[in-house]
Amino acid sequence: MKTIVLNASPRKARNTAQLLKSAADGARDAGAEVEYIDLYDLTFTGCRGCMLCKRKGVERCHCYWKDDLSPIIDKIFRADVLLIGTAIYLGRPTSRYFELIERLHFCSLSYDDYSNYFTGKINVGMFVSMNATKEFYDRLYKTKFEKYAKELEILGGKVILYPCYDTLQVSDYSKFNMASFDESKKKLAHEKNFPKDLENAYRIGQEFSMLTPKQ
Ligand SMILES: Cc1cc2nc3c(=O)[nH]c(=O)nc-3n(C[C@H](O)[C@H](O)[C@H](O)COP(=O)(O)O)c2cc1C
Structure with a gap:
């Protein structure tokens, strides 16, 4: 069982990273082979529109652009589980998250009939950390x-x-x-909720990595 963990937040030891590290521990404890990657350590951009992934006869689900991301995309498609995390930046995932998704999605998309070239099964845990309260999230971010x-x-x-x-x-x-932030309120919320978030992340990593691996 292979679990790949991608941190799409720039800070390597803060909220998103801590959630992902906890999820990674859960996956490891379930016996998975875990690889943890900070996407901000890598050099890459979004899709460059080279169209090599759409050339006749080429391998599907492979990004041909030569940079740090293409080998990671290969690893994702070979994994059983993807655990990915992003902070919310201005109401959206980070730009790094979008750059990754653009490349991952486009190289698995058929331009013949818009079907999905990828026929495997990878379970995904997506972790999103934010300043917003649950009420704010439910109202403004949840659907998105x-x-x-x-x-x-x-x-x-x-x-x-x-x-x-x-x-x-x-x-x-x-x-x-x-x-605009009340430090004492923030610290109370953190002390009350964050340990539970870490436990939940651990459980998600563990449970996903125990689900049946692909043949
Ligand atoms: C550039 C930037 C934009 C942000 N925009 C939002 C936002 O729109 N909504 C929100 O709830 N939090 C926002 N935040 C706060 C982060 O999402 C929040 O602190 C998150 O937990 C940070 O994750 P990290 O500790 O892993 O870096 C923003 C932070 C930064 C640096």
Whole structure:
């Protein structure tokens, strides 16, 4: 069982990364072979429109652009489980997340009939961390993020979306111009909720990595 974990948030040790590391621990404890990758360490862009993935006779579900992302795309298509995380930036996933999805999605899309070249089954856990409270998320982000999660159904498996609300963006708010946040409220929410979020992430990583691997 292979589990690939992709951090599409730039910060390597903060909220999204901690959720993903917990999910990765769950996967490892379930016996999966886990690879954890910080996408911001890699050099790549979104799709360059080279059209090589649509050339006649070429291997499907392979991005031909030569940069750091193409081998990761190969690894995703060979995995059993994808655990991916992003912070919410201005109401959307990060730009890195979009660059990855653009490449992953386009190289598996048939331009003959818009079907999906990918016939495998990869279960996906998508983790989204944000300043927003659950109420704000439900009102303004939920529908949008459910659509982003749905897009990952191109990988043929089950997709679960895990929103992590009201995160601590910085450890000392007094050092920043962030008056719209109440530090003590933020810290209370963090102490109350984040340990549960980490446990839930662990469980998702564990359960997904225990589901039947592909033959
Ligand atoms: C550029 C930028 C834009 C952001 N936009 C939003 C936003 O629109 N909504 C929101 O709830 N949080 C927003 N945030 C806050 C982050 O989503 C939140 O702090 C998240 O947990 C950060 O994840 P990280 O700790 O893994 O970096 C933004 C943060 C940054 C840096």
